Amino acid sequence: MMAVKPAPAVKKLVVLEEGVLISLANQPNFLKHFPFLKALKGMSSTKTSACCGAAKKANDARVKKLQQAKQTIGGMADDRKRLLKKLLNTKKARVSYKNGKKIVNHTF
Helix, strand or coil, rough: CCCCCCCCCCEEEEEEEHHHHHHHHHHHHHHHCHHHHHHHHCCCCCCCCCCCCCHHHHHHHHHHHHHHHHHHHHHCCCHHHHHHHHHHHHHEEEEEEEEEEEEEEEEE
């Protein structure tokens, strides 16, 4: 007789911050459903620490890609947000991003 594994507990809230988004971008199941994450694939979860102009440009491009992904998530249709929550095994998800000079916190 095989032992039955209990289902993993559903999380109350997942915050979609940089490390989480980069991790999702490296998982084929998430890329299949959310192709905009491809822009983050292979990205490091840490900033470049060199102090030259090239490092600043690389960090600026990194921040821009992450902000675009967060804005895309915030603007997704409700059915896409439900799918994301289901794949994340969570009741709620939160994404924060800059919109102009204002920080937008979007919980769904």
